[in-house]
Amino acid sequence: RPWPLGQAAKTALIRLTRGHRLMPHFGGARADRHGRVLAHLTPDDGLWLQGEMLARGLARVYSFADNRTGVREMYAIERRARADRRGIWGLNYYRVIDESEANRHVGTFQLVEGRILKAAVVRRRGYLNFGENWRQDFTIAIPKRALSRFRAVHGRRLDQLSGKTVRVRGWLRRYNGPMIEATHPEQIEVLTP
Numbered sequence: 001r002p003w004p005l006g007q008a009a010k011t012a013l014i015r016l017t018r019g020h021r022l023m024p025h026f027g028g029a030r031a032d033r034h035g036r037v038l039a040h041l042t043p044d045d046g047l048w049l050q051g052e053m054l055a056r057g058l059a060r061v062y063s064f065a066d067n068r069t070g071v072r073e074m075y076a077i078e079r080r081a082r083a084d085r086r087g088i089w090g091l092n093y094y095r096v097i098d099e100s101e102a103n104r105h106v107g108t109f110q111l112v113e114g115r116i117l118k119a120a121v122v123r124r125r126g127y128l129n130f131g132e133n134w135r136q137d138f139t140i141a142i143p144k145r146a147l148s149r150f151r152a153v154h155g156r157r158l159d160q161l162s163g164k165t166v167r168v169r170g171w172l173r174r175y176n177g178p179m180i181e182a183t184h185p186e187q188i189e190v191l192t193p
Contacts, residue, residue: 003093004088004091004093004094005058005087005088005091008058008087009053009058009059009087012053012056012058013049013053013058016043016047016049016052016053017041017043017049020043020044020045021043021044022041022042022043022044022049023041023042023043023044024037024039024040024041025039025040025041025042026038026039026040026067027040027067027068027069027070028064028066028067028068028069029064029066029067032064038064038067040069040070050070050074051073051074051077054074054077054078054081055077055080055081055086056081056086056087057081057082057084057085057086057087057088057089057090058087058088059078059088060078060088060094060109060111060169061074061075061078061169062109062169063184063186063187064183064184065146065183065184068184068186071186072186075189082096096111096112096113096167097110097111097112097113098112098113098114099112099113099114099115099130099131099137099138100114100138102138102172102177102178103138103177103178105172105178106172106173106174106178107171107172107173108171108172109169109170109171109172110169110170110171110172110180111167111168111169112138112167112168112169112172112180113165113166113167113191114130114138114165114166115130115163115164115165115166116128116129116130116161116162116163116164116165116166117129117130117131117132117162117163118162119158119159119160119161119162120158120159121147121158121159124144124147125141125142125143125144125147126140126141126142126143126144126146126147126150126158127139127140127141127142128140128142128158128161128166128188131177133177134176134177135176135177136176136177137177138177138178138179139175139176139177139178139179140166140168140179140180140181140182140188141175141179141180141181141182142158142181142182142183143181143183146182146183146184146185149184149185150185150188152185153185153186154185154188154190161190163192164190164191164192165190165191165192166188166189166190166191167188167189167191168180168182168187168188168189169187170182170187
């Protein structure tokens with residue numbers, strides 16, 4: 001099924017690039033596991049395409065563990081577009097959901113906000129639990145290979161996130177309750193100090 005405003009985003013991208021030579025800029029891995037190129041693009045007029053699409057509200061930030069260049073800058077652009085309700089941010093379909101709603105959105109890419117009730121590392125895997133019942137409530141899981149990166153980026157141990165309000169983005173799946181696996185720290189924005 002087409003996503004709401006998907007065609008509008010495609011049309012805008014065609015207009016921004018038609019007749020221009022595009023320069024790829026790589027900030028990590030050059031391709032994903034499906035062979036798709038992972039690059040920031042700049043036409044010969046100097047416009048940063050990712051930034052422009054985010055500013056118009058025609059895209060959401062989607063980052064990868066091995067390609068995290070520019071994520072903070074892209075979040076800032078996305079945040080302004082969301083505050084102004086531009087493009088997709090004017091539609092209920094793309095709104096940031098509360099962690100209590102996560103169960104209804106399994107199988108989709110979402111931005112989820114909530115307060116972490118408890119953070120723990122179990123068998124070298126991190127868990128950020130948002131409710132009393134980790135078997136039913138929303139959880140962020142962090143694979144062991146990513147745990148050290150979280151402290152380096154967020155400046156704190158995982159257990160120090162208990163009580164913090166965060167926004168996480170990723171594909172919701174069911175593992176006990178609804179869960180997003182955070183493979184890199186940029187997926188999680190800490191909203192309270």
